Amino acid sequence: MTTPRIVDHPILxxxxxxxxxxxxxxxxxxxxxxxxxxxxxxxxxxIHVLHYTHKYNHPRGVYCAIGRCTDCIxxxxxxxxxxxxxxxxxxxxxxxxxxxxxxxxHER
Amino acid sequence: xxxxxxxxxxAGPAGLSAAIEAARAGVEVTVIDENAKPGGxxxxxxxxxxxxxxxxxxxxxxxxxxxxxxxxxxxxxxxxLDTKVWGIFKDLTLGISRGEEMDLVKAQxxxxxxxxxxxxxxxxxxxxxxVMGAGAAxxxxxxxxxxxxxRFLMVGSGNVGLIVAYQLLQAGAEVSAVIDIAPIIGGYGVxxxxxxxxxxxxxxxxxxxxxxxxxxxEQAIIAQMGQDGKAVPGTEETLEVDCICLAVGLNPLAELxxxxxxxxxxxxxxxxxxxxxxxxxxxxVPGIFVAGDIAGIDEASCAMEEGKIAATAIAxxxxxxxxxxxxRKIEKMGKNLNTLRSGPFGAARRKRARFLMQRGYxxxxxxxxxxxxxxxxxxxxxxxVPSERRMKKGPVAFLECNQNIPCDxxxxxCPRGAIxxxxxxxxxxxxxxxxxxxxxxxxPSCPGLAIFVVDQSKKGREATLRLPYEFxxxxxxxxxxxxxxxxxxxxxTARVLKVSSAKAHDRTAVVTISVPKEFALEVRAIGPKPxxxx
Numbered sequence: 001m002t003t004p005r006i007v008d009h010p011i012l013x014x015x016x017x018x019x020x021x022x023x024x025x026x027x028x029x030x031x032x033x034x035x036x037x038x039x040x041x042x043x044x045x046x047i048h049v050l051h052y053t054h055k056y057n058h059p060r061g062v063y064c065a066i067g068r069c070t071d072c073i074x075x076x077x078x079x080x081x082x083x084x085x086x087x088x089x090x091x092x093x094x095x096x097x098x099x100x101x102x103x104x105x106h107e108r
Numbered sequence: 109x110x111x112x113x114x115x116x117x118x119a120g121p122a123g124l125s126a127a128i129e130a131a132r133a134g135v136e137v138t139v140i141d142e143n144a145k146p147g148g149x150x151x152x153x154x155x156x157x158x159x160x161x162x163x164x165x166x167x168x169x170x171x172x173x174x175x176x177x178x179x180x181x182x183x184x185x186x187x188x189l190d191t192k193v194w195g196i197f198k199d200l201t202l203g204i205s206r207g208e209e210m211d212l213v214k215a216q217x218x219x220x221x222x223x224x225x226x227x228x229x230x231x232x233x234x235x236x237x238x239v240m241g242a243g244a245a246x247x248x249x250x251x252x253x254x255x256x257x258x259r260f261l262m263v264g265s266g267n268v269g270l271i272v273a274y275q276l277l278q279a280g281a282e283v284s285a286v287i288d289i290a291p292i293i294g295g296y297g298v299x300x301x302x303x304x305x306x307x308x309x310x311x312x313x314x315x316x317x318x319x320x321x322x323x324x325x326e327q328a329i330i331a332q333m334g335q336d337g338k339a340v341p342g343t344e345e346t347l348e349v350d351c352i353c354l355a356v357g358l359n360p361l362a363e364l365x366x367x368x369x370x371x372x373x374x375x376x377x378x379x380x381x382x383x384x385x386x387x388x389x390x391x392x393v394p395g396i397f398v399a400g401d402i403a404g405i406d407e408a409s410c411a412m413e414e415g416k417i418a419a420t421a422i423a424x425x426x427x428x429x430x431x432x433x434x435x436r437k438i439e440k441m442g443k444n445l446n447t448l449r450s451g452p453f454g455a456a457r458r459k460r461a462r463f464l465m466q467r468g469y470x471x472x473x474x475x476x477x478x479x480x481x482x483x484x485x486x487x488x489x490x491x492x493v494p495s496e497r498r499m500k501k502g503p504v505a506f507l508e509c510n511q512n513i514p515c516d517x518x519x520x521x522c523p524r525g526a527i528x529x530x531x532x533x534x535x536x537x538x539x540x541x542x543x544x545x546x547x548x549x550x551x552p553s554c555p556g557l558a559i560f561v562v563d564q565s566k567k568g569r570e571a572t573l574r575l576p577y578e579f580x581x582x583x584x585x586x587x588x589x590x591x592x593x594x595x596x597x598x599x600x601t602a603r604v605l606k607v608s609s610a611k612a613h614d615r616t617a618v619v620t621i622s623v624p625k626e627f628a629l630e631v632r633a634i635g636p637k638p639x640x641x642x
Contacts, residue, residue: 006253006279010580011154011168011615015253040252048237048256048324059323061237062256065244067142068225071235088144 005044021091038084038095039065039072050074050084054100074098078105112138112186114422115202115215117193117364120148121408122400123221124176126415126422131183133423138213139180139187140204146180146187147173148223149243150408152250154278155271156555156614158296158515159448160533163409166517166555168614170250172408196368200395217395217422220365221415224358224379224401229263232318238325242272242355249279257351261328262286263316267295267407269355273303276353278579284347287314289333293480297511298556300480305633307596310480315339319352328352360402368393378404387442388421389414397422406449409514413445447532448514481594482508487629491538492527503546503563503572507537508632509556521553548574552613564628571628572605577617582607583634591623592633600627602634 008014018033025047032041039062042050049059050072063071067086076082077094080102084095114130116123119141127137145151153169164172180187188204195203202213226241233239238257242264248256260281262273265288273283283303291313293300304310313333320327332343358379362372365383371392372381382404383391390397397418400411417438424434487493492507507518507527516529518537526543527550529535548561551574561574583589583604591602602621609617623631 004255004258006249006255008580009253010278010578010582010617012250012253013615036252040248040254043248043256044254050237053235058235059237060235061240061324062248063240063244064226065240065247086143 003044004046021089023089023091023093023095025095026097032089032093034091035088037065038074038076038082038087038089038093040085041089042084042095049097051098051102052100057099073102075102075105080104110138110211110213112136112213112215113426114138114217114219114419115140115200115213116219116221117141117202118148118221118223118400118402119143119146119187119189120221120223120400120411121150121172121176122223122402122411122415122418123148123219124180124415125412126219126221126399126419127185127187128176128179128183129416129419130423131180131185133419133428135419135423135426135428137185138215139185140191140193140202140213141187141189142192144190146177146189149247150176152243152246153271153408154250154275156517156616157409158407158513158555159409160514160516161520162444163412163448163514165409165515166553169408171614193364196364196396198369216426217397219389219397219399219415219418219422220362220383220391220402221398221400221411222361222364222402224360224405226354227357227359227379229316229354229356231316233320233325236319236321236325237323238321238350239319239352239354242268242353245351245353246272246275249281250275255279255281257325257349258282259284259347259349259351261316261330261347261349261352262355263352264288264355264357265290265294265300265310265312266355266357267299268358269353270295270299270303272353272355273308274299277303277306277308280580283308284328284349285309285311285314285330287311287316287330289313289315296513296556297480298509298513298554298558301482301508301594301632302557304480305592305594305596306635307592316352317344325350325352358401358405360405362402365391365396365398365402368396370396375404378406387417388438389418390421410445410448413441413448417441417445447534450514450532450534481596482510484629486510491536494539494541494544498541498544499562499564502565503548503561503574504541504544505539505546505548505550506560506562507539507550507554508558508560509537509554512536513556515555517553517555518550518559521550523547523549548618551576551618552609552616557616560632562628564625569625570622571625572620572622573602573628573631574618574620575632575634577607577619577634578615582617583619589621589634591621591627591631592635593627593630594632596633598635599630600624602631604634 030045060071072085075096113136116139150173159165317329331339334340370383399414399418494504512534519529528538557576564571590598606620
């Protein structure tokens with residue numbers, strides 16, 4: 001499969017060359033563009049399941065992409081329930097697929 | 109505590125237009141937005157807008173966004189970004205937070221321009237990753253430049269569904285189908301035509317039964333809707349898609365108006381509960397105004413007009429413009445707004461709204477009985493299509509516009525006065541065929557990409573055709589490509605003669621092709637690849 005990133009576009013032109021950084025998803029390194037939403041970086045890496053629901057353990061992914069629905073919440077740098085669709089990527093970020101309500105890293 | 113004359117919540121088209129209008133009148137404005145960037149949803153709108161010149165018709169949404177931002181900067185409007193409004197108090201004070209910090213904004217007037225959220229639609233499997241709002245897909249693709257899937261199903265054929273389907277094609281994805289429970293296409297016919305002629309199926313009277321997949325969407329099951337509003341057994345169809353987009357309407361984001369104690373009205377055809385407001389956009393709470401989707405779902409052009417009306421009313425009540433002046437301005441803008449919403453298309457939209465509401469759906473769509481592809485019979489009735497006598501004489505424009513939508517850039521584009529829309533702006537464009545030279549300047553001006561130039565006058569078996577083209581990669585001159593009819597079926601092959609794109613075309617290329625004469629009236633698109641998926 002080719003990359004889901006849209007490199008060139010008939011209306012928007014070529015994508016800006018963002019700074020490529022590494023982030024860590026459940027311990028695996030993936031490449032992301034600094035400043036883009038975390039969820040976008042995950043989709044570009046083919047990761048669609050972002051958290052599992054509290055009660056039934058159902059998978060959830062990006063739904064609204066504008067920070068309102070909270071389906072994309074994950075544990076970011078040890079902080080649970082972070083809306084990844086509106087959280088910009090920082091170099092070396094640690095992202096975890098969240099199970100249920102999640103937990104704070106320092107409490108684990 | 110921050111003190112300001114006018115606090116605007118939401119930096120989208122309505123909020124920014126209001127900020128500009130108010131600042132021009134000398135009002136001190138503070139705009140607050142929860143996002144990191146201003147512009148609301150404008151920056152993901154990469155299509156050319158409809159409307160007339162004063163509504164910046166023919167300009168792409170994100171370009172309008174840039175213009176608005178530029179203007180607010182020039183006027184010195186304060187925009188607080190990454191800032192959430194969490195409360196609104198009786199004395200017109202807003203509670204805001206930025207990160208961990210809290211503050212209050214004390215205003216003399218407040219304008220709520222908070223926009224809307226996409227209406228969800230629940231069906232078995234709808235919580236699977238890969239089911240998302242159409243606007244969400246649009247955000248991911250046009251703003252963040254990542255495709256959330258490869259093959260899409262679009263649920264809903266209103267303008268959002270049709271436009272996003274087209275933009276998914278532009279981003280290189282495939283669209284398996286656009287379905288709608290209503291028996292008619294909801295959005296503008298020209299938007300439907302753009303995807304139909306690329307081979308996308310549009311299926312009215314269809315519903316989604318289920319999204320299937322283990323951890324994410326792998327398939328969608330759709331079926332035809334019967335008269336009773338239930339799926340017709342035996343019509344089920346499984347689509348191999350990995351993303352399902354929901355474009356089934358929008359709902360006003362009106363929490364702040366609720367908290368403020370505004371009285372609400374239920375208006376199903378405008379998206380549900382909306383704060384009651386006057387023609388000056390003032391709610392039932394004195395000093396609190398609304399504009400844009402919070403005041404009823406509509407196009408961005410309407411949101412901008414409403415923003416200006418509210419700002420004018422506010423400037424007047426703050427004593428910055430004289431009441432008589434304000435009254436005149438508001439009357440004029442109100443007329444503009446009515447024009448944007450008028451015409452038979454508006455009537456059809458109400459008809460469709462009734463159909464859906466009788467079945468218990470809250471909607472914000474619009475429609476005409478139209479398949480998305482003009483039939484030869486329909487073509488003959490359109491005033492923008494030349495006579496056969498004229499066709500034989502030389503190149504001539506075909507204005508394939510058959511709905512009374514508010515739009516007139518074609519009229520302004522023609523330097524010879526061969527296109528007449530006139531007033532109201534919802535008139536169909538009339539082609540004065542004796543004045544048309546077939547120059548094709550009008551082709552990229554049409555936001556609906558519904559203008560073509562056909563030349564059948566040359567000797568030999570070939571006719572030349574010029575058509576608008578917004579896909580990548582551009583075809584190469586000299587290459588042979590599949591030629592598609594209005595239904596999206598490959599009917600013949602075309603030879604590409606020329607691809608041109610002037611700066612003024614704003615990235616709508618004009619492709620000149622030659623096809624056998626017998627297909628000259630049929631071919632309306634070319635495909636680097638057919639975009640039909642079984």
